[in-house]
Amino acid sequence: xxxxxxxxxxxxxxxxxxxxxxxxxxxxxxxxxxxxxxxxxxxxxxxxxxxxxxxxxxxxxxxxxxxxxxxxxxxxxxxxxxxxxxxxxxxxxxxxxxxxxxxxxxxxxxxx
Amino acid sequence: xxxxxxxxxxxxxxxxxxxxxxxxxxxxxxxxxxxxxxxxxxxxxxxxxxxxxxxxxxxxxxxxxxxxxxxxxxxxxxxxxxxxxxxxxxxxxxxxxxxxxxxxxxxxxxxxxxx
Numbered sequence: 001x002x003x004x005x006x007x008x009x010x011x012x013x014x015x016x017x018x019x020x021x022x023x024x025x026x027x028x029x030x031x032x033x034x035x036x037x038x039x040x041x042x043x044x045x046x047x048x049x050x051x052x053x054x055x056x057x058x059x060x061x062x063x064x065x066x067x068x069x070x071x072x073x074x075x076x077x078x079x080x081x082x083x084x085x086x087x088x089x090x091x092x093x094x095x096x097x098x099x100x101x102x103x104x105x106x107x108x109x110x111x112x
Numbered sequence: 113x114x115x116x117x118x119x120x121x122x123x124x125x126x127x128x129x130x131x132x133x134x135x136x137x138x139x140x141x142x143x144x145x146x147x148x149x150x151x152x153x154x155x156x157x158x159x160x161x162x163x164x165x166x167x168x169x170x171x172x173x174x175x176x177x178x179x180x181x182x183x184x185x186x187x188x189x190x191x192x193x194x195x196x197x198x199x200x201x202x203x204x205x206x207x208x209x210x211x212x213x214x215x216x217x218x219x220x221x222x223x224x225x226x227x
Contacts, residue, residue, distance in 0.1 A: 032212045043116075043202045043218025044155065051212065087154060091213045098143065098162070100206075100216065101171070102155040 004088045009107040018075045020106050022088030025069050033064060033071045036087045038105070044087060048073070083110045115139045116219040118203050124225045125193050133188045133222050135203030144186040145204040145216070146170075146178060148197075155202060161186055193226040200224075 005023040012018045024033070032051050036044035048055055050062040050071070061074040075082060085105040091098075116137045125131050135144065142163050147155040147170075157170030159178040167178055175197060179187045190197055203219040 034213060034215075036216075041200070041221065041223075043204070043221055044216070045218070046215040049212050049215070098160060098168075100145070100157065100213070102147070102157075104152075104154045 003101075004090055004103050006086075006088050006103060006106045008104065009109065011109045011111060012078055013111050014079055015077055018078050018082070018108065018110075020073045020075075020086055020088075020108070021070055022073070023070045024088070024090045027068050027090050028092060030092045031068075031090045032092075033062065033068075034089045034091065035060070035062065035073045036089065036102075038085045038087065044102070047086075078108075078110050080110050080112060082108065084108060116203060116205055116217050118201075118219040118222050120222060121220065122223045124227065126227050127194055129193050129226075131190045131193055131224070133201055133203075133224070135186045135188070135219055137184050137186075137203075137205045137217075139205055139207070139217060140183070141205040141207045141217070142183065143206040143208065144180065145206070146176075146186065146188045147202045147204065148172070148199040149202065149221075150199050158188065190224075190226075193224075195226045198224060198226045 034049040035047040038044040048060045048062045052064050055062045063072045085107050087102050087105040119134045145160045146158040149155045156172050161167045161180045164180045177189045201222045204216045206216045
């Protein structure tokens with residue numbers, strides 16, 4: 001299973017763009033990259049998922065370089081409500097060994 | 113109504129007691145999961161199930177057991193609770209999809225305290 005490494009914490013200001021990078025040097029060919037957001041005492045919530053290049057949805061963008069050994073979650077124009085823990089996960093498609101591993105995540109604190 | 117529900121939401125019990133946490137889902141997903149989360153840490157996988165007859169251990173299954181009573185129900189049991197099992201427990205579901213692992217849907221969590 002691919003292990004991920006993220007910064008433990010980050011601070012930013014309202015209205016700024018925030019980029020959180022995740023390293024996954026031993027990502028396997030079939031692995032996808034998924035990001036989740038978690039607020040205190042709530043279950044994680046799916047943000048975005050991708051395999052290569054760039055994926056964008058209504059809340060975030062995910063940038064994946066050609067070697068796929070890292071990925072960057074980009075949150076445009078953050079607000080105070082984006083203060084949360086963000087998890088980067090790497091997992092395979094249709095894997096019978098379906099152990100979706102959450103690391104410790106990145107604690108993002110948005111300042112006014 | 114929530115797609116993934118957990119009962120109870122909060123529970124205080126004593127060392128040595130047997131306790132069951134229940135999870136139900138209305139999403140029709142085959143895959144269900146139990147995680148625990150300790151303060152300041154990420155989620156750790158306890159057990160997961162692909163369907164009613166297929167149950168697998170996760171990272172930290174010792175001291176826990178599970179039962180998949182139906183596609184929609186997945187229960188976690190602590191046969192003899194101990195204080196270091198005090199944690200926030202989450203149930204999750206996931207559908208099998210093409211083109212990626214898809215999205216996990218999490219329940220609201222059960223806060224368990226073992227005295």
